[in-house]
Amino acid sequence: SDFEHFYLSIQAASAGLGLAMASALMVRDELHSGQLQAPFGFLKEGSGYHLLSPQALDDGSKRQRFADWVRSECQACLAQLGLLQNDEPALPSPPQVR
Structure with missing residues (x-):
């Protein structure tokens, strides 16, 4: 169906x-x-998430701490699913900060 x-x-x-x-x-x-x-x-299909900021992410700034937190939450989620083992090519990527 x-x-x-x-x-x-x-x-x-x-x-x-x-x-x-x-x-x-x-x-x-x-x-x-x-x-x-x-x-x-699961196959990696090429899409991704990007965290954007109108200002630079300086070390120690609130923006940088937020970006680090988002990245760590995504890593934890992927790890919980067992999708971070051995950097297999078919795994989804964590979000990139730009």
Whole structure:
């Protein structure tokens, strides 16, 4: 079946109605609980997140501390999913600060 929204396809796969393609981050809870499995793993598809600032991120500034916190939260999330092991090429990248 075709579903117009990826959340519906995730719910359908969770209900045992077939397969779905989704971002690892979108299904992390379902993967962690064992409700869903990723039999083919995840592929890096080239998209990314960027944290932008109109001013330079100086060491020790609030902006720099915020950027460091965002980066560490993303790293922790990816580590929880087991997606930071051995720098495999198919893993999603953490956000870049520009």
